[in-house]
Amino acid sequence: MLEAYQFVSRHPEMLAKWAVDHLWISLVAIGIGAVLGITLGVFITAKGREPMAEVVLYFAEIMMTVPSLAFFGLLMLLLSHIGLSAIGFLPAVITLILYGQLPILRNTCTAIRQVDPALIEAGRGMGMSQRQLLFKIKLPLALPVIMAGLRNAMVLIIGITAIAALIGAGGLGVPIFRGLRNARMDLIIIGGVSVSILALLVDGLMAMLERWITPRGLRG
Amino acid sequence: MIRLERVTKIYSDGTEAVREVSLEVERGELCVLLGPSGCGKTTTMKIINRLICATSGKIYIDGMENTSINENELRRNIGYAIQDIGLFPHMTVGENIGTVPALKGWPKARRRKRAKELLELLRMNPVDFIDKYPRELSGGQRQRVGVARALGGDPPILLMDEPFGAIDPITRVDLQNEFLKIQQELQKTIIFVTHDIYEAIKMGDKIALMKEGRIVQYAPPADLLYRPRDEFVAGFVGADRGLKGLQLIRTKEVMWRSPPTTKPDEEVMAARERMEREGIDWLAVVDDEGRFTGWVLSSHLEEGRKVKDIMSTSAITATRNAVLSEALSLMLTSGPNVLAIVDRSNRLEGVLTLQAIQNALREAAQKEESQ
Ligand SMILES: Nc1ncnc2c1ncn2[C@@H]1O[C@H](COP(=O)(O)OP(=O)(O)OP(=O)(O)O)[C@@H](O)[C@H]1O
Numbered sequence: 001m002l003e004a005y006q007f008v009s010r011h012p013e014m015l016a017k018w019a020v021d022h023l024w025i026s027l028v029a030i031g032i033g034a035v036l037g038i039t040l041g042v043f044i045t046a047k048g049r050e051p052m053a054e055v056v057l058y059f060a061e062i063m064m065t066v067p068s069l070a071f072f073g074l075l076m077l078l079l080s081h082i083g084l085s086a087i088g089f090l091p092a093v094i095t096l097i098l099y100g101q102l103p104i105l106r107n108t109c110t111a112i113r114q115v116d117p118a119l120i121e122a123g124r125g126m127g128m129s130q131r132q133l134l135f136k137i138k139l140p141l142a143l144p145v146i147m148a149g150l151r152n153a154m155v156l157i158i159g160i161t162a163i164a165a166l167i168g169a170g171g172l173g174v175p176i177f178r179g180l181r182n183a184r185m186d187l188i189i190i191g192g193v194s195v196s197i198l199a200l201l202v203d204g205l206m207a208m209l210e211r212w213i214t215p216r217g218l219r220g
Numbered sequence: 221m222i223r224l225e226r227v228t229k230i231y232s233d234g235t236e237a238v239r240e241v242s243l244e245v246e247r248g249e250l251c252v253l254l255g256p257s258g259c260g261k262t263t264t265m266k267i268i269n270r271l272i273c274a275t276s277g278k279i280y281i282d283g284m285e286n287t288s289i290n291e292n293e294l295r296r297n298i299g300y301a302i303q304d305i306g307l308f309p310h311m312t313v314g315e316n317i318g319t320v321p322a323l324k325g326w327p328k329a330r331r332r333k334r335a336k337e338l339l340e341l342l343r344m345n346p347v348d349f350i351d352k353y354p355r356e357l358s359g360g361q362r363q364r365v366g367v368a369r370a371l372g373g374d375p376p377i378l379l380m381d382e383p384f385g386a387i388d389p390i391t392r393v394d395l396q397n398e399f400l401k402i403q404q405e406l407q408k409t410i411i412f413v414t415h416d417i418y419e420a421i422k423m424g425d426k427i428a429l430m431k432e433g434r435i436v437q438y439a440p441p442a443d444l445l446y447r448p449r450d451e452f453v454a455g456f457v458g459a460d461r462g463l464k465g466l467q468l469i470r471t472k473e474v475m476w477r478s479p480p481t482t483k484p485d486e487e488v489m490a491a492r493e494r495m496e497r498e499g500i501d502w503l504a505v506v507d508d509e510g511r512f513t514g515w516v517l518s519s520h521l522e523e524g525r526k527v528k529d530i531m532s533t534s535a536i537t538a539t540r541n542a543v544l545s546e547a548l549s550l551m552l553t554s555g556p557n558v559l560a561i562v563d564r565s566n567r568l569e570g571v572l573t574l575q576a577i578q579n580a581l582r583e584a585a586q587k588e589e590s591q
């Protein structure tokens with residue numbers, strides 16, 4: 001414990017670099033993942049696409065059960081096969097995006113399906129197009145639940161990003177794995193505790209954001 | 221204005237919700253669709269604005285077939301109040317009312333102005349309500365906003381599905397009266413769904429009574445009451461036709477228009493003389509501005525005093541547009557066999573006597589016998 005503290009006070013710039021890398025990878029992954037997941041979620045929730053929704057959600061669930069390490073490995077093979085960088089940032093972000101899909105997709109679907117049919121009928125009856133229904137009624141009403149899904153995904157992603165250090169993506173996994181290799185307890189503690197703190201912080205921030213973007217008329 | 225020609229709707233599960241319905245509603249007319257639950261009222265209405273697609277038959281709006289118009293365009297010009305109100309919870313009252321104007325591309329300031337106008341029309345103070353959210357409103361207020369929203373884009377046609385459904389009877393009567401007054405001014409072409417026979421008689425220029433997807437009788441309320449076409453209609457209208465007939469008559473039609481009045485400072489002697497001269501046992505007391513304040517009854521007269529010492533103050537009043545059945549129940553709670561009819565600022569416009577109601581009842585009964 002003491003060693004960990006000493007290390008941090010001697011090399012604060014190293015910890016800062018790991019943390020910033022970690023956050024950056026996670027943010028890119030959640031950003032792209034959110035756009036992808038919400039768009040896909042909206043798409044598969046449309047009328048008549050129920051079977052497609054089932055299939056997509058099923059795959060997202062399966063994805064969650066594959067150990068992330070195994071998936072990193074698979075992806076490295078695939079990427080090098082098509083001549084892309086097989087280590088570092090790219091494979092890490094791709095994996096993280098995929099792991100974040102389940103909570104985002106699931107919440108998007110549930111939230112949109114939960115919108116009171118009477119409201120949709122009112123909107124249709126007043127002459128809203130499908131697009132206007134989506135942007136003026138369904139999405140605003142679904143927003144708090146979608147946001148909760150993003151929060152789940154973000155916490156999940158911050159955790160898995162630690163493993164991404166194994167494929168050379170950097171982040172707070174770096175001290176953890178270095179500590180494991182060299183039997184340096186202090187490094188393991190620094191990495192582990194930092195990941196937890198980061199996850200808690202981001203979760204708290206996103207909880208605030210969630211409250212903030214909830215339409216005023218829906219706040220209890 | 222609206223014409224349905226042999227419209228039929230069979231749902232995909234085989235339910236025949238509407239069968240060969242033909243109906244014509246003139247411009248400025250309020251047509252009530254009346255009938256028991258499940259008889260096809262909502263379905264008929266939704267076929268008109270194409271929320272539901274008819275299995276067969278044709279609908280003409282202003283001579284144009286409704287399927288020839290872009291469906292969103294069509295709906296923006298037909299005000300629609302759905303059965304469950306359906307206010308958007310994430311929008312303010314003003315934004316809700318401005319829904320169709322927004323779809324029509326009106327600028328924000330104009331939408332807000334329109335919302336204010338409509339709130340005023342429905343007797344809700346715009347300053348208090350325009351920025352509130354639906355969850356902050358009472359049931360009656362929500363229904364008002366629902367109606368205001370249907371009127372938002374100033375459509376020539378309104379479809380209203382039980383617009384006063386989920387509220388207490390007193391608020392309901394208020395809303396009905398206000399709506400009738402608004403309609404007198406706006407002259408919209410309206411299809412109004414209800415399963416309440418009293419509401420139908422009161423609101424409708426014509427009533428289409430439906431049963432199992434068919435229209436059994438389409439006629440003015442008086443005809444439905446006094447010339448029912450068959451057993452079903454007679455049964456639906458019920459036995460107490462005389463009382464229901466009171467729904468057809470408004471106080472202004474039978475009230476005593478400049479009734480004898482007195483002022484609080486008048487001597488009781490003078491009041492007594494006026495009563496004797498008119499042959500009545502009451503006088504309405506009004507203040508200097510003509511506002512109704514109460515009654516002097518002959519049983520209370522005492523010599524040598526002023527009217528204000530013996531009068532009984534009363535706040536029970538009705539408006540000139542109240543129907544007789546409402547006036548009668550108010551009269552029964554007010555005590556004396558008279559009811560003050562006042563305008564919005566409580567100025568006395570007339571007096572309704574029990575005698576006048578009895579006469580109206582008698583006439584109604586005669587109509588029934590002469591059928
Ligand atoms: N989407 C649907 N699919 C199948 N049947 C339906 C559908 N909507 C309505 N029905 C049936 O069609 C019939 C007419 O329904 P409709 O909603 O028009 O009745 P209503 O007169 O408005 O009744 P209420 O007074 O209860 O509102 C009912 O038997 C109903 O169960």
Ligand SMILES: [Mg+2]
Nearest residue numbers: 261262263303
């Ligand atoms: Mg209905």
